[in-house]
Amino acid sequence: MSYPSLQYNDLKLVAKLGIGSQNKTYKVLLKLTIEEFVLKKEQYFSDEDKERVNRDIEQMKKLASRFTVRLITAFEHDEDMCIITQFYSKGDLRKFIGEIQELSEEERVMKVWAIVAQVIRSVDYLHSNNVIHRNIKPENIFLMEDGSVRLGDFKCSNSLVGDQESIVGTKVYFAPESWIKKITDFSSDIFPIGIIAYELLTGHNPFEAETEHGTVEKIKKGQYSQIPSFVPREMNEMIVSMLNSDSSKRPTTKQLLKIGMINMYLTMQEEKEKIQFDNSQEAEIAKRKTVEAQQEILRLKAQLASQQQQQQQYPAQTQQYTTAPQQYSVAPIQYPAQQQQFNQVQQPISYPPIASVETVFQVGPIPHNPINSSVFEDIRFNGETFTHTDKNKNNSTILFDPPITNGFAKIEVLNIRGLFQVGIVDDSVRCERNQLPLIQGWEKMAYYAN
Known part of the structure; x- marks a missing residue:
């Protein structure tokens, strides 16, 4: 459901979710319906800020789907642009990487198949729309209450394949060609998925070093830690192919979707989502009627207050x-x-x-x-x-x-x-x-x- 006329005073700040160099993120409630949303306050002062933020908003609109975080509305407040999105109840993948380490190795592998399969599907959706994300990392992958995965943060994304003027995004997830050749293409989005799969399995980056610079150097040289022995052969081969230093030898999203276990977990997810979609259509209608009813209640209360005031004046x-x-x-x-x-x-x-x-x-x-x-x-x-x-x-x-x-x-x-x-x-x-x-x-x- 969209709220095109939503303004800052309609929201109640509940909790701070994160602080970046150019933004602050909060969990908020819509006062009228008590619905939960995410509010991201982006700096919107300079022309550079506006270009960056406007690109994020436009990409969210263009890529609106069940694979991406849904934009509710956006509006200016003071010197910030307030971007309201759906609330991701289970947080981002960074939090999940820590939680999954408590599971047994067998359970962990099953969770990794399920998560990575959905990430690949989401990135495939972007690539099918001729968009390179360019900043895939755990903090930009969100988990919903139903277990589904959403991609977010499209400020770095574009539809260009080729030279990039500057390095944007999180350095320790960049593909080697971004550093060595200063170029990005669709395969540059595959490399960080391999890193994320490894992190889900082990809890740390496969190129991890004592410093960020050291990690970047290992990425350039293709020097990553050995994949644990408990990882099944099919998953091992998939991760190795995604971490290939030669971008031309990395698989595409279409090729990854054909992997047996990826296909199986996505089939299960699709069946689950089909049922949820039928229920959500009914829920959306009910939610809209709830808002209308709340507005009618406010109108009736105002009318009653007016009547009571008149009775006090004219007994x-x-x-x-x-x-x-x-x-x-x-x-x-x-x-x-x-x-x-x-x-x-x-x-x-x-x-x-x-x-x-x-x-x-x-x-x-x-x-x-x-x-x-x-x-x-x-x-x-x-x-x-x-x-x-x-x-x-x-x-x-x-x-x-x-x-x-x-x-x-x-x-x-x-x-x-x-x-x-x-x-x-x-x-x-x-x-x-x-x-x-x-x-x-x-x-x-x-x-x-x-």
């Missing part, structure tokens, strides 16, 4: 009507305090002879709270919004206090998705997980079925 006058020798009166509506107990059987109401009618109207919402029960194992709520976790198909009946004992009450509900019934039940009724009120008898409820 309602009691109206009397004389019609006949007999009279009856309608008692004022009273709203009981929260958690007050009431008799289940109401006394009959007697009406005196009709003479006049007194009407007193009280306008405003009745304070109400959901009654605690096991239902909330399947429901999460934020303020007035209740959402099923969708982890099962359980019916969820939410009851509210206080009870209504007399008068007239208007129940207003904004149905986003999946509402079945709205109504009033006897105060004795209680519902647990996957229970509907009707199990306690039709005589104890009055309802409207959606």
Whole structure:
């Protein structure tokens, strides 16, 4: 879902995710919907800054797909360009490289196949669009909650194959030709994938030296550490081919995608994503309706506040009507305090002879709270919004206090998705997980079925 009119004041900063030489990255919440996003504040002062940042934004728009971090919106704030992207809940691959070292060697190999396969697929998408990333490293590869991989940071990317005016990006992931010949091509993106595969397996760079300069020198000479013996032959051969100092001998993304284990893990991932896509379409519609509902709630609250202000300025006058020798009166509506107990059987109401009618109207919402029960194992709520976790198909009946004992009450509900019934039940009724009120008898409820 996009938010083209989003501005800085609509966001709440939650945590700092990182600081670079030219940017700061934060986790933020959209105040209206409590959705999580990433905010990257890029320097946007000089012409050079603007060219660099604009290229990143344009590439994100051009390459928008399930293989790249999704751009939500971008806007200027003070001297920065604020770039809002989807939140990558499991962080970047740098964090994952540390975590995966705790696994057994066998489990680690399986994880590496799964991650590297998706990285290759993402880079293949870029290359198919005639784009060289030029800065592939763990910090620019992001893991989503569903286990999928996204590529990000396209400030260094371009569609040019050939000479490069300057070295941009992280030096210890550059291919040898970037240093020796000052050129980059599509194969220059393959070299860092080989380094990343090795890092996932061992926790360190295969060209690692005591200094950055020493690492660069080893890259130039093609001197990397031996691949561990626990690595399967097929994976070993793949890494060796990607780390070849001769760029013409490195495999293309198309060739890598044909490797048996890469193909197998991608087939599994594609099936998983197909299911998730079907669910996400429905979720996207629900999310859009949630935003619309929140906006409608704000409008109604503003309208109610205006009405209450008018009532304070112009108090309602009691109206009397004389019609006949007999009279009856309608008692004022009273709203009981929260958690007050009431008799289940109401006394009959007697009406005196009709003479006049007194009407007193009280306008405003009745304070109400959901009654605690096991239902909330399947429901999460934020303020007035209740959402099923969708982890099962359980019916969820939410009851509210206080009870209504007399008068007239208007129940207003904004149905986003999946509402079945709205109504009033006897105060004795209680519902647990996957229970509907009707199990306690039709005589104890009055309802409207959606």
